[in-house]
Amino acid sequence: MDPKKARRAVVVTTPAEARAACDEARKRGLRVGLVPTMGALHEGHLALTRLARQKADFVVCSIFVNPTQFGPNEDFDRYPRDLEGDVTKLTEVDLVFAPSVQAMYPPGDETRVRVGALAEHLCGPHRPGHFEGVATVVTKLFGVVGPCTAVFGKKDYQQLAVLRRVVTDLFLPVDVVGHPILREPDGLAMSSRNAYLSPEERAKALSLSHGLAAAARAFEAGERRAGTLRELAYAPVAAVATSIDYVTVADADALVPFADGASVGARATLAIACRVGKTRLIDNVVLGEDLASSIIPAF
Known part of the structure; x- marks a missing residue:
């Protein structure tokens, strides 16, 4: 986009306003895109x-x-919020939909989108109800925006898989597109929660990307034993993490974990969730797709 023609997005706060704007765009023959x-x-x-x-x-x-995607002991209240600052960054966006909780969950709201086997492993056991909350709010957004192309980051790999399943199962007129993980120059996966990290914790957080890169490099060299790949990622994380929810090698599509003694095929997901200090961090690599050099360029 020409920087001289940077957009100033229109901000709306009600589902009716957002739906009207998207309907009007489609009437003009425009394809609608959504970034939740x-x-x-x-x-x-x-x-x-x-x-x-x-x-x-x-x-x-x-x-x-x-x-609805936060548990009772999670960081909903302290999650960083800066609507005005966010809007100024959105030079590729035509419309910002910034509803209140009451707008998205009006009085009497009781409907939820139940998710299945894709949510049973990885983050599922550690964040009960999380993926139901994600599936519910994103389905609401799809209902507001209507037919569209929706873009999600692959850092939330399990979320992406769940939402693709929701779209398929509910026949929603949405094309779901995944974007590769964006990383800092040293390999740390970009996340809003990185702002919680102290300088010392920020340095420790690099253990996630270093472990993933080590496993990816071994996979590229021919290693297929799930336990060996998992241990390569686990060891650096275990050395610095406050706690570990999981370091798991799983089927890249079904997200079912491999036993340590199993051999993986041409593709597998290696995913990590842990806490550094009080901050929960996640990261992943799709072995067979993502190269070690895409995680840490100099690795």
Whole structure:
């Protein structure tokens, strides 16, 4: 996009306003793109909007910290919020949909989108109800925006898989597109929660990308034993993490974990969730797709 013609997105706060704008865009023959976010935008989010701009003519970015995907002891109240700052960054976006909780969950709201086997492993056991909350709010957004191309980051790999399943199972008129993980120059996956990390914790957080890169390099060299690949990622994380939810090698599509003694095929997902200090971090690599050099360029 020509920087001299940078857009200033229109901000709306009600589902009716957002639906009307998207319907009007389609009447004009424009393809609608959607980038759902919880705000606290960083370069990773902005990359999603740039991809949406390539795929669509009228781009919507939702900014909504969704309460139903947070557990009772998670960081809903302290999750960073900066709507005005976020809007100024969205130069590829035509419409920002920034509803209140009451707008998205009106009085009497009781419907939820139940998810199945894809949510049973990885983050599922550690965040009960999380993926139901994600599936519910994103389905609401799809209902508001209507037929569209929706772009999500692959850092939330399990979320992406769940949402693709939702779209398929519910016959929603949405094309779901995944964007590769955006990383800092040293390999740390970009995340809004990185803002919680102290300088010392920020250095420790690099253990995730270093472990993933070590496993990816071994896979590229021919290693196929799930336990060996898992241990290569686990060891650096275990050395510095406050706690570990999982370091798991799983089927790249079904997300069912491999036993340590099993051999993986041409593709497998290696995913990590842990806490550094009080901050929960996630990261992943798709072995057979993502090269070690894409995680840490100099690795």
